[in-house]
Amino acid sequence: MPDGPYRWFVYAELALAAVTFVALQFVVAPYGGRHGRTGWGPTVPSRVGWVVMEAPASLLFLAFYLLGEHRGELVPLLLLLLWQAHYVQRAFVYPFLMRSGSRMPVLVMVLAIGFNLLNAWVNARWVSQYGDYPVGWLADPRFWVGVALFAGGYVLNVSSDRRLRRLRRQGDGYRIPRGGGFRFVSSPNYLGEMIEWTGWAVATWSLAGAAFALYTIANLAPRAMANHRWYRETFDDYPADRKALVPFVL
Structure with a gap:
């Protein structure tokens, strides 16, 4: 990695990942929808x-x-x-x-x-x-493993978002999402995005890519846990074996 300001921008992103992860242990980001609330200004x-x-x-x-x-x-x-x-x-x-x-x-x-x-x-x-x-990077397994992870995460992210939209069109209010990645976790859309940028980090094999992957995890993992808690508190019949983010684990 080159010396000078660029290096410090990368370090700043790594530091921001740590700060974001800690902050989201105490505050649920109000992007709208189920976690939207007043008190955050205009x-x-x-x-x-x-x-x-x-x-x-x-x-x-x-x-x-x-x-x-x-x-x-x-x-x-x-x-x-x-x-x-x-x-x-x-x-x-x-x-x-x-x-x-x-x-x-x-x-x-x-x-x-x-x-x-x-x-x-x-x-x-x-x-x-x-x-x-160089062109020779196309023969490196790291590139293709990274691309495969990125593609798989992208499909999981987009398809999970599509399931949520279809569910909301069926009627007013929130319902329990089912099928696809929702068979295993409460937030497969977030899991997909985390997999995407992990793939980016592998394909680029760089500290810059790793910083983004770590920030994505630091930002989305707490939000996935918050979603999981919300589903469990809102629906008495929420699947007991469904995990928050990582199938069979977390």
Whole structure:
């Protein structure tokens, strides 16, 4: 990893992962929906909040990527496609499939924008400038293991979100989700995203990728536990053998 400011940006993301994990042991982030609540200041429609806070992860990553000397090389371009596959869906597709009516605190949106700015810089600059990804990296098992993890996590994340949307369209209020990853855990959508970015860390084999994977786990694992508690408290018939996040374990 290069010396200078870049190194400290990566360390800052690692530190932020630790701070986020500790903070979420005491506070459930009010993104809207079941955990939405007052007391967090002004709010915006959740659909608007998701677009505004996630779009920088796609657009700024591309802008930072294009600054790199290796931007036209094959492997960096493939990594760019992986990143955009997630964030184009998250910023420009997912919000428009959401149920209208829920709201998100502006504070949460602003904090997410700040993180996405840092994370896009750290990972884009590594992939197209500081990392070393010759064509021979395509023969390295780490690349393909990482891509397989990313693809599997992506499918689990998107398919789980789709099941939740279909469930909500069946009537007002919340119901127990069933089928797919929900047979095993309460938040397979979060599990899928954690697997995705673990795959990214393996495919890039970088501290930048590892920092993002660790932050994702630090952010989503406590939220998955909060969802699990909510389901158990809300539904008397919630499946007793369903885990919160990791099948058969946690």
